[in-house]
Amino acid sequence: GAVVSQHPSWVICKSGTSVKIECRSLDFQATTMFWYRQFPKQSLMLMATSNEGSKATYEQGVEKDKFLINHASLTLSTLTVTSAHPEDSSFYICSARAPPGQGFYSNQPQHFGDGTRLSIL
Amino acid sequence: AQSVSQHNHHVILSEAASLELGCNYSYGGTVNLFWYVQYPGQHLQLLLKYFSGDPLVKGIKGFEAEFIKSKFSFNLRKPSVQWSDTAEYFCAVIDNAGGTSYGKLTFGQGTILTVHP
16 A cells, blocks of 8 residues: 555646645655656656755755745655746655664665646646 | 666567566666656556665566676566556666665656557
8 A cells, every 4th residue: 555645646726826745654754755856758856855854955956945845744745836837837756765674664765655746727 | 977777768568578678877886776667647666676686686576677787787677578567667776875775766767668468
């Protein structure tokens, strides 16, 4: 079953609005969560690394003020796309990393959510 | 910066055919290598991984991959594919030069596999 829950799975909104995507770790406490963006026929591109209780680390070229990441608890990270525009339309995927000592959950680098399809009109 | 290249964007096979998906990476240091699968409408799932030791790694669902360090390759293979193997496959690499358990995953572009019954 799902280890990481991502919500919503699909969202359509008007240009200029802000959209929040939630990523929840269901079975373990995730000290680190990751946010990826995937364009059609392209790879998953890491946007930012989110550590619980601290500011996210953004990859080069990712606008911090555009993509707000909050990791307020060990099981929840949120990505808010502010003032979204059509060029922000994409597939956003989150993942969570289990700390050492979590058995199966620690046995692989990241557990992925199902992704969120964001369409900005 | 390291990069991962998957040779084919879309592979179409008939059931029982053999499969090999290419993956090359561009990093000369110590790496950890992974293959993920994404079935339609589902999340990425780990198929197999290589950290060290035997370069031939066996994963779930009959998949295996061979790490060839001299070729910077980690090709995925399956002797006989099934219709249910239809999915997108991603090769990924972690730079382990820092010696930590897990660093950042760098993904290839993905290969869509379509298996006809």
